[in-house]
Structures are given as C-alpha cells and as structure tokens.
Amino acid sequence: MTSKSSSLFADLRQKETSEIEAMYETALAQLSTTENQLLDLYRKKKIHSETIKFAVSKTTQIPNMKGQTEDALVELAIEQKEDFDLHLARRDALVERLLVPRHRVVHAMGEFHEKLTTPLNPTESISLATEMEHFARFFELQAMLQIYSEEQDVQTSLHRARSNLLETIKAVNKNDRRLAQLINQHRSNAKKQRTEAGRLKAYLEKINASPVIPVPEPSPEVNERLLAGQALTMEEFASMLEHGGLTELDSKKVPSNKPKQRNKKSNRGTKPRRSQRQTPSRKRD
Amino acid sequence: MQARELLSVLPADLIKSILVRRQKMADQLPKELKSRQEENNRAFQLAKASREELQAIQDTDEASASHEERLLQAQQIYDEHEQFRRRTSSRLQTIKNNIQDCQEAIDFWEKLADGGWGHLLEDAERVRSGGASSYAEAKRHTADKEGES
Numbered sequence: 001m002t003s004k005s006s007s008l009f010a011d012l013r014q015k016e017t018s019e020i021e022a023m024y025e026t027a028l029a030q031l032s033t034t035e036n037q038l039l040d041l042y043r044k045k046k047i048h049s050e051t052i053k054f055a056v057s058k059t060t061q062i063p064n065m066k067g068q069t070e071d072a073l074v075e076l077a078i079e080q081k082e083d084f085d086l087h088l089a090r091r092d093a094l095v096e097r098l099l100v101p102r103h104r105v106v107h108a109m110g111e112f113h114e115k116l117t118t119p120l121n122p123t124e125s126i127s128l129a130t131e132m133e134h135f136a137r138f139f140e141l142q143a144m145l146q147i148y149s150e151e152q153d154v155q156t157s158l159h160r161a162r163s164n165l166l167e168t169i170k171a172v173n174k175n176d177r178r179l180a181q182l183i184n185q186h187r188s189n190a191k192k193q194r195t196e197a198g199r200l201k202a203y204l205e206k207i208n209a210s211p212v213i214p215v216p217e218p219s220p221e222v223n224e225r226l227l228a229g230q231a232l233t234m235e236e237f238a239s240m241l242e243h244g245g246l247t248e249l250d251s252k253k254v255p256s257n258k259p260k261q262r263n264k265k266s267n268r269g270t271k272p273r274r275s276q277r278q279t280p281s282r283k284r285d
Numbered sequence: 286m287q288a289r290e291l292l293s294v295l296p297a298d299l300i301k302s303i304l305v306r307r308q309k310m311a312d313q314l315p316k317e318l319k320s321r322q323e324e325n326n327r328a329f330q331l332a333k334a335s336r337e338e339l340q341a342i343q344d345t346d347e348a349s350a351s352h353e354e355r356l357l358q359a360q361q362i363y364d365e366h367e368q369f370r371r372r373t374s375s376r377l378q379t380i381k382n383n384i385q386d387c388q389e390a391i392d393f394w395e396k397l398a399d400g401g402w403g404h405l406l407e408d409a410e411r412v413r414s415g416g417a418s419s420y421a422e423a424k425r426h427t428a429d430k431e432g433e434s
Contacts, residue, residue, distance in 0.1 A: 096417075096421065097415075097416075097417050097418065097421060098412070098418050098420075098421065099417075099420040099424060100418065106288045106291065109286075109288075109291045110286050110291065113286060113291065113299075116299060116302065116303055116306075117299075117302040117303070117306060118306075119306055119309060119310075120306065120310055122310060122313045123317070123376070123379065123383075125379065125383050127386060128386060128389055128390040128393055131303060131390060131394075135296075135299060135300075135303070135402075135405050136406065136408055136409070137408075137419075138294075138299065139405070139406050139408075139409040140406075140408040140412055140418060140419060142291065142292060142294065142409065143408075143409040143410075143412040143413045144412055145288060145291065145292055146292060146413070147412065147413075149288075
C-alpha cells in the first residue's frame with residue numbers, strides 16, 4: 001500500500017505544496033472549461049438531431065434554438081424544410097383537385113380521341129350518348145392537362161426543394177457525427193482531468209493531514225512488553241502503528257494446544273484471486 | 286397522339302372528325318342493310334321450308350323407326366334454320382338501329398358544329414376555373430357514401 005501511494009504521487013513529492021495547489025487550481029479550471037464545452041456540444045447535438053428529425057418529418061416541432069446557436073446550416077435546413085412543405089402542400093392541393101396524374105391524363109385523352117375518331121365497321125355501333133360522354137371527358141382531361149402544363153413548375157420546384165433539403169440534411173448529419181466524435185473526445189478529456197484533479201486533491205489532503213512531529217520508532221522493550229501482555233501507552237501504540245511491529249507479533253505466537261484439524265481440500269484454484277485495483281479518484285471520492 | 290397534339294385539339298375539330306366518321310358509316314349502312322335484308326330473306330325462306338317439311342312429317346300417322354329418324358332429322362334442320370333466321374333478323378335490326386342512331390348523331394353533331402357545344406364542356410370549364418375534376422368529385426362522393434353507411 002505504501003509503495004502504491006508513493007508511485008501514485010511520485011512526481012509530486014519533489015514539488016512545493018503551493019506549486020501543487022496551483023496545479024490543482026489549474027486542473028479544476030481546465031475541467032470546468034471542458035465540462036462547459038461538453039454542455040455546449042450536447043446542446044448543439046440535440047439541435048442537430050431535432051433538425052434532422054424535423055427535416056425528415058419525424059416530428060412537426062421546429063427545433064427550438066432560442067438564439068443560442070449560430071449554425072447557419074441548421075437554420076438553412078429549417079428554412080428549406082418549410083419551403084419544401086409549402087411546395088408539397090401546393091402539389092398535394094393540385095393532386096387532390098385533379099386526382100388523375102399527368103401521364104394518365106395523356107393516356108386517357110388518347111383513348112377517348114381514338115374512340116371518337118377511329119373508323120367503325122357498320123356492324124359496330126357507338127351510341128350518341130357514349131359519344132357525348134367521351135367528348136365531354138376528352139375536353140375535361142384537356143383542361144386538366146393544360147393545368148398540369150401551366151403548373152409544371154410546382155413539380156419542378158418541389159423536386160428542387162427536396163434535393164436542396166436532402167443535401168443540407170446530409171451536411172447536418174455529417175456535422176452531427178462530428179459533434180458526437182467531439183463529445184467523446186471531450187468526455188475522455190474531462191475524465192482524465194477529473195482524475196488528475198482528484199489525485200492532486202488527495203495528495204494535498206494527505207500532506208495537510210500528516211502529523212507535524214514524527215512518531216519515534218518503537219523500542220524492542222515495547223515489543224517484549226506487548227508479548228508479555230502488559231499495557232502500552234498511546235504514544236507506544238501509535239509508534240507501532242506508524243512504523244510496524246504489530247503484525248510481526250502473529251509469527252511469534254505460541255502454537256495452540258488444540259488438535260490439528262485436517263485441512264479441508266480447498267476448491268480454490270492455483271491462480272491468485274486478486275481484485276483489480278480501483279482508480280484512486282473513485283477511492284478518494 | 287402526343288400530349289402537345291392532344292392539347293391542340295379544338296371542340297370544332299373533334300366534332301368535325303366525329304361527323305366525318307358518322308357520315309362514312311352512314312354511307313356504308315344502306316349497302317349493309319341491303320345485304321342483311323337479302324340474308325334475312327334467305328334465312329326466312331329456309332326456316333319456312335324446313336318448318337313446312339317438319340309439319341308434313343309430323344302430320345303423317347306412321348310409327349316406324351325410319352319415320353322417327355326422319356322426324357328427328359327434320360327437327361334438327363328446322364332448329365338450325367330457325368336459329369340462323371333469328372341471327373340474321375337480329376343483325377338486320379342492328380343495322381336498322383345503326384342507321385337511325387347514325388342519323389340522329391349526325392343531326393346532333395351538325396347542330397353543335399356551329400358552336401353550341403357549351404353544355405358538353407361544363408366539366409372542363411369547372412376544372413379550368415379552379416374546381417375539382419369529375420374524377421375527384423366521384424371519389425369524394427364515394428367516400429361520403431361510405432362515411433354515411
């Protein structure tokens with residue numbers, strides 16, 4: 001334990017307390033900066049994720065930026081999505097009004113025209129009512145085709161708006177992934193900085209808690225007295241705790257009169273079952 | 286036809302095309318009527334002759350096997366000729382109806398050729414003025430009916 005502590009703080013032993021305190025303050029400041037940056041990154045990432053969801057219509061709620069971001073790309077994506085929605089609504093209104101898509105209008109018009117003008121055999125007959133119906137349908141479809149031609153920009157603009165939005169969303173997504181990487185980096189840095197701050201804090205606590213007057217080493221006479229079962233003073237006991245001596249007593253113990261019990265065969269393997277060393281920061285915390 | 290060509294078709298043009306087709310048909314119909322009448326007369330004669338023959342065989346009081354066979358044969362011939370007569374009669378009637386329909390249609394489209402087609406373009410006018418197409422209206426009507434039931 002003593003050797004571990006000395007290796008953990010080895011680089012600090014040569015330094016002055018004031019210097020270590022300054023290092024501790026610096027570590028805390030760095031940690032605070034990193035955590036603030038991390039918070040900012042989380043907020044940006046949330047806005048990016050919400051923007052992507054909004055753009056792909058997974059949510060109808062516009063990302064609330066509260067003026068905290070200056071990300072032009074996010075603002076552009078929101079703007080383009082609103083533009084796309086407007087074009088989509090315009091296209092949907094047209095489709096709802098006419099119902100028949102353009103290619104089918106052309107096809108049906110051709111069919112009606114053929115039915116009305118293709119020469120017939122005398123045995124074939126077409127009633128006047130059917131002719132009138134076909135005539136009316138043909139010109140209704142012609143009016144629809146005319147509207148489709150006039151409103152051709154609806155489809156073109158919708159297509160353009162969709163392409164623009166997709167491109168922007170790709171860029172936002174790329175940024176989102178970059179932010180995720182940055183968050184990971186910052187989290188890793190924050191962990192290191194927290195560990196370092198904890199180490200410095202623990203060392204400072206240790207040196208501040210250390211006794212000013214060193215405890216003298218126990219004399220052999222104290223050991224003898226202890227083995228004889230005599231009482232020790234507090235100073236002698238403290239000296240044994242600080243410098244050792246209490247554990248050595250076990251080895252000099254007189255064997256007991258109890259009959260030796262046969263050792264049960266242990267299930268324990270040959271491998272040592274040492275637990276992993278805990279991180280110093282966690283221990284101290 | 287391509288979309289551009291279809292867009293350039295005017296009501297007057299279409300009426301003209303319809304009339305041309307109707308006139309062509311009207312010109313062919315009398316000849317067709319004549320051949321159908323001849324066919325029908327022939328079928329009538331055949332049916333009449335086979336009926337009389339059948340009647341004659343039925344009127345004899347024979348009960349022999351050969352008589353029975355002749356009766357059966359005469360019945361079959363009569364059935365075939367009668368079926369043919371009915372078919373030709375139907376064809377003749379179709380031609381007569383076609384002549385009548387054709388004449389009515391020619392009269393109708395000739396009247397419209399002067400510009401009186403407005404009532405046939407009501408749906409087109411509604412669509413042009415921003416209304417729903419008859420296809421959309423039919424769909425809405427169906428949806429409403431389903432909603433009610």
